[in-house]
Amino acid sequence: MDKSVDFVLVWLEDNKKNGAENKRTCFEGNLANEGLELTEEVLDKFHFVKIHAPTEVLARYCEILKLKMPIKVVEEEEKEEEAFDLVNEVKGWFRMIISFIDFDKKIFPTEESKLTAEFARDKDYLFDIDSPNFFTSTVKSCIIDFILERQRYTDNPSAVYDVGINQLLLDGVYAAAYPLHDGDYRRGNSLRSKLYREWSTLKNWIKIQPIDQIKDYFGIKHALYFAWLGFYTHMLIPASIIGLLCFIYGWITLYNNKLSEDICKAEDIVMCPLCDETCDYWKLSETCTFARLEYLFDNPATIFFATFMSFWSTLYLELWKRHSSALTHRWGLATFDLSAEPPRPGYLASVSSKYRKFVKEKVNVITQLTEPYVPFWKIRVPNIVLSFSIVLLLISTAIGAVFAVVFYRMSAYSAFSFFYSRDDQTSYTYTVIVIPTTAAVINLICVTILNYVYDKLAVYLTELELLRTQTEFEDSLTLKIYLFQFVNYYTSIFYIAFLKGKFVGYPSKYNRIFGFRQEECSPGGCLVELCIQLAIIMVGKQTLNSILEMVVPLFYKMYKEFRVRTGLKKEEFQPYVSVNQWTEDYKLLDWGPRGLFVEYLEMIIQYGFITIFVAAFPLAPLFALINNILEMRLDAQKFLKFYRRPVPRRVKNIGVWYTILDVLNRISVITNALIIAFSTNFIPRLVYMMIVSEDHSDTGFLNYTLAYFDTKDFEVRTGSHSRSPNVTMCRYSEYREPPWADRPYKKTLIFWHILAARLAFIVVFQNVVSFVTLAIDWLIPDISRKLKDEMKKETFLTNEIIIKQERDRAMKQRSKSPVVRERKKLGRNGALNDRRHTGDWHSQDFQSNHVESQL
Numbered sequence: 001m002d003k004s005v006d007f008v009l010v011w012l013e014d015n016k017k018n019g020a021e022n023k024r025t026c027f028e029g030n031l032a033n034e035g036l037e038l039t040e041e042v043l044d045k046f047h048f049v050k051i052h053a054p055t056e057v058l059a060r061y062c063e064i065l066k067l068k069m070p071i072k073v074v075e076e077e078e079k080e081e082e083a084f085d086l087v088n089e090v091k092g093w094f095r096m097i098i099s100f101i102d103f104d105k106k107i108f109p110t111e112e113s114k115l116t117a118e119f120a121r122d123k124d125y126l127f128d129i130d131s132p133n134f135f136t137s138t139v140k141s142c143i144i145d146f147i148l149e150r151q152r153y154t155d156n157p158s159a160v161y162d163v164g165i166n167q168l169l170l171d172g173v174y175a176a177a178y179p180l181h182d183g184d185y186r187r188g189n190s191l192r193s194k195l196y197r198e199w200s201t202l203k204n205w206i207k208i209q210p211i212d213q214i215k216d217y218f219g220i221k222h223a224l225y226f227a228w229l230g231f232y233t234h235m236l237i238p239a240s241i242i243g244l245l246c247f248i249y250g251w252i253t254l255y256n257n258k259l260s261e262d263i264c265k266a267e268d269i270v271m272c273p274l275c276d277e278t279c280d281y282w283k284l285s286e287t288c289t290f291a292r293l294e295y296l297f298d299n300p301a302t303i304f305f306a307t308f309m310s311f312w313s314t315l316y317l318e319l320w321k322r323h324s325s326a327l328t329h330r331w332g333l334a335t336f337d338l339s340a341e342p343p344r345p346g347y348l349a350s351v352s353s354k355y356r357k358f359v360k361e362k363v364n365v366i367t368q369l370t371e372p373y374v375p376f377w378k379i380r381v382p383n384i385v386l387s388f389s390i391v392l393l394l395i396s397t398a399i400g401a402v403f404a405v406v407f408y409r410m411s412a413y414s415a416f417s418f419f420y421s422r423d424d425q426t427s428y429t430y431t432v433i434v435i436p437t438t439a440a441v442i443n444l445i446c447v448t449i450l451n452y453v454y455d456k457l458a459v460y461l462t463e464l465e466l467l468r469t470q471t472e473f474e475d476s477l478t479l480k481i482y483l484f485q486f487v488n489y490y491t492s493i494f495y496i497a498f499l500k501g502k503f504v505g506y507p508s509k510y511n512r513i514f515g516f517r518q519e520e521c522s523p524g525g526c527l528v529e530l531c532i533q534l535a536i537i538m539v540g541k542q543t544l545n546s547i548l549e550m551v552v553p554l555f556y557k558m559y560k561e562f563r564v565r566t567g568l569k570k571e572e573f574q575p576y577v578s579v580n581q582w583t584e585d586y587k588l589l590d591w592g593p594r595g596l597f598v599e600y601l602e603m604i605i606q607y608g609f610i611t612i613f614v615a616a617f618p619l620a621p622l623f624a625l626i627n628n629i630l631e632m633r634l635d636a637q638k639f640l641k642f643y644r645r646p647v648p649r650r651v652k653n654i655g656v657w658y659t660i661l662d663v664l665n666r667i668s669v670i671t672n673a674l675i676i677a678f679s680t681n682f683i684p685r686l687v688y689m690m691i692v693s694e695d696h697s698d699t700g701f702l703n704y705t706l707a708y709f710d711t712k713d714f715e716v717r718t719g720s721h722s723r724s725p726n727v728t729m730c731r732y733s734e735y736r737e738p739p740w741a742d743r744p745y746k747k748t749l750i751f752w753h754i755l756a757a758r759l760a761f762i763v764v765f766q767n768v769v770s771f772v773t774l775a776i777d778w779l780i781p782d783i784s785r786k787l788k789d790e791m792k793k794e795t796f797l798t799n800e801i802i803i804k805q806e807r808d809r810a811m812k813q814r815s816k817s818p819v820v821r822e823r824k825k826l827g828r829n830g831a832l833n834d835r836r837h838t839g840d841w842h843s844q845d846f847q848s849n850h851v852e853s854q855l
Contacts, residue, residue, distance in 0.1 A: 200636035218646025246301035264288035553642035
């Protein structure tokens with residue numbers, strides 16, 4: 001029987017620089033000393049080192065890694081389990097109802113629940129080691145990768161840091177290191193082929209994901225990503241429905257809105273010019289279409305939806321914690337914890353080359369191994385300060401790009417007013433729709449370009465910080481890039497939501513920035529422009545990413561195939577293309593050191609759009625739902641078709657991403673309260689109805705929001721080229737005294753009432769939402785009662801099986817001892833005494849001691 005190929009190393013024959021050949025010889029010799037079996041296959045310039053892990057090696061490292069493996073279950077325990085499972089028969093009816101969205105159980109049979117225990121070679125009788133499926137392909141890959149990361153590649157005793165396959169890959173000693181796919185994705189009966197046909201294709205978009213099979217193939221880290229993405233997508237369904245209903249409500253009641261109808265009928269209201277010199281007076285009725293469009297997003301349902309989404313986000317995280325705990329328990333990771341991590345290769349390379357004269361050594365208190373380190377205050381602090389200084393510079397660049405787009409909008413408005421007549425309502429509608437749209441597109445282009453720059457610089461800056469472990473490095477890189485992305489994507493939206501039109505001033509005293517007048521909102525507010533900005537950036541980003549996610553890997557795969565085929569002689573390489581999996585997999589894309597980082601980042605950015613600014617764009621969850629349905633299947637296709645099989649990683653949760661999600665939830669409560677208070681007419685209209693209106697209706701609200709201005713009081717540079725010289729009085733959107741009042745152009749009393757009401761609303765909204773979210777957090781425990789009972793039951797059954805196995809083993813050993821054989825000669829009394837003595841093996845002390853030694 002041919003031995004399986006569990007892992008492959010690839011190197012090129014012409015790579016003999018820096019003693020690469022000596023490093024490979026030493027490294028592969030150490031691998032062989034560990035018990036791994038290596039065979040080499042040469043295809044012209046390409047050398048494929050095939051690694052096989054024998055059972056003895058797998059068992060030894062299973063014990064070292066403290067892996068939990070399934071234990072043998074005796075026949076009577078299986079019967080008891082079957083009897084217990086009879087209560088699940090009632091659930092069969094429900095499963096039949098939803099069977100059309102479930103995956104095919106014949107192709108992906110439900111995995112039986114297995115009891116697990118920490119593997120130990122001296123307790124091998126508890127495990128079915130002889131079973132060919134006991135050590136799965138993911139376990140083999142995990143163990144081999146662990147060995148590869150810790151073997152030395154030099155015989156020099158002073159080079160204590162020359163360790164690990166990762167450093168050899170960075171140095172170019174090896175071209176690639178990867179576990180193998182289990183077959184062609186297009187044909188055959190391999191798990192890869194099944195997943196491609198039944199999971200990754202778009203025709204299965206409505207089907208539930210076979211998470212256990214994904215875990216068996218990709219490992220727990222990737223399975224947890226797809227489980228999180230699937231759970232997030234399912235949670236978007238109720239949010240999408242509610243958001244769509246709120247939008248439909250606005251559409252149905254569109255012509256019943258008093259404010260928008262008053263704007264459409266305001267033929268006699270003349271508004272002040274929107275820019276200096278070139279802009280003319282205009283009629284408020286010209287914004288009729290704009291006002292009606294704004295009502296679709298600024299209506300009474302907006303408050304309800306913003307509140308609902310605040311509760312939804314909290315409920316989502318709480319339910320995910322429960323779901324995640326169930327998954328990690330099912331996969332044997334409930335008690336998993338990362339052991340002390342070794343120094344990452346990049347850290348060792350930096351301290352041994354750039355900072356060699358500053359390097360000192362110390363003993364790791366956990367592993368008791370000698371490790372290099374550099375002085376914190378002398379080396380690391382200056383590097384960290386430099387890193388964060390560059391981060392601040394990049395953030396300033398992103399903010400500068402946003403204001404550049406703002407200046408574009410201001411100049412576009414001025415140019416349009418100079419060349420076109422303001423009498424045409426269609427032309428004005430064009431300006432308030434097209435100019436914001438083109439500005440949003442320009443902003444999207446800037447975001448895309450800056451993202452590329454940030455991505456490259458973030459890795460370099462994180463390397464500067466000399467972080468010792470891979471976890472520290474990934475967390476710092478994650479926070480850095482997410483901060484970049486947060487500023488890049490959200491700055492323009494924050495500007496429109498909270499700054500635009502809020503500090504403009506009034507016609508005779510505008511608040512200028514570098515001599516420019518600030519942009520103004522329409523009389524109805526900036527909500528429509530905010531919605532346009534959100535829609536273009538969010539939907540445009542998602543569409544662009546979906547295209548790039550399939551096109552770019554396909555391009556790289558074709559490019560790599562071209563290089564492989566030109567690097568190998570075609571007549572020699574061709575027979576291996578369809579036969580040997582290791583040559584096929586070499587042509588695929590490498591995962592790189594960041595793995596799933598980009599996939600998580602894309603979804604977290606999207607999560608920010610549907611939580612932080614959802615009050616301005618209730619359709620955001622719907623667009624996110626549609627995108628995620630495609631994203632799930634496109635990611636699956638990408639991983640199965642274009643990428644090598646990843647090395648399985650054991651993780652307990654989604655890591656630092658959960659913390660970011662939790663922070664976004666807290667930010668979203670504040671931002672949605674601010675949007676409702678300052679970017680909609682909800683509070684001003686409410687104050688007007690309660691304080692000003694005699695009949696407590698909104699009749700006359702529009703006129704009350706517009707102040708009067710005498711055109712004789714204009715600044716010299718404003719309105720000097722007006723085409724309407726007969727206009728003596730114009731209106732502008734502010735709460736200020738008229739020119740004939742005792743305090744002309746000063747803030748009115750109602751302005752301060754509205755400001756107080758806005759601040760009060762923010763406080764009340766935040767406290768109510770915070771109280772409810774705390775209640776949700778308290779009412780929904782992280783681990784369900786059912787799961788707790790199941791964990792207790794499994795612990796009990798595991799203890800019983802271990803006790804029974806220990807008892808049977810002890811009795812077999814006793815039966816072979818000469819003392820027992822001598823007692824058998826004593827007759828009936830001796831036999832009775834022997835049975836009573838044998839019964840002592842059931843004592844509580846024996847059980848407790850052996851259970852304690854096992855668990």
